[in-house]
Amino acid sequence: MLLSEVIKYPILTEKTYGLMEKGIYTFAVSPKTHKIEIKKAVEFIFNVKVEKVSIINIDKKPKRVGRFNGFTNSVKKAYVYLAQGNSINLFPQDPSVEQELKTKEVEAESAKTKKASDAEKRAAEKIAAKNIKSTKANTSASTPKIRVRKVADK
Incomplete structure (x- = not known):
């Protein structure tokens, strides 16, 4: 075997x-x-x-x-x-494994911050779009539009 x-x-x-x-x-x-x-x-x-x-x-x-x-x-x-003085480590702490765990944690944190910054950018774009719409509405309200009607001949 x-x-x-x-x-x-x-x-x-x-x-x-x-x-x-x-x-x-x-x-x-x-x-x-x-x-x-x-x-x-x-x-x-x-x-x-x-x-x-x-x-x-x-x-x-x-x-x-x-x-x-x-x-x-x-x-x-x-x-x-x-025998005396010998031991078996059933739970090894390999430095490469610890390093991989740390890099994964750093990547996860960077992904979270990236998502947060993307969300902030989207929110800022929405607010800017709302401000543009409101300024258009305000400018159109201050300058009245003049409509000319066409009168049909009898």
Whole structure:
């Protein structure tokens, strides 16, 4: 089995957080793997020294959702004991990721300010158009129009 397929995901609960402080990490693993494969996979993926591995098979449990009966999934857990001084960072803070987040925030802020400035420009154009209309109405009211009627001959 490929080493990348051995470990499915880390199990993160209150109990496992307490164990992480002691150097014990918990992973859900493929049901077909054994201790030696798990040890090799953890050492290869995380570049740490593993002392021992304990495995627990958790069977499926019957569950009921409304009127439907079913089962939860069965899981194979692996408790990985690391050598003294080794640790696994399950929540890496990559500087490039942080930088990407900052650039996205800056772009979002610039987009907001651009939208605001566009809205201000549109509002100013509307006000200017209203002022032009009102000045036309005022000038036409001050100068009366003279209408000449044509009288038909009888």
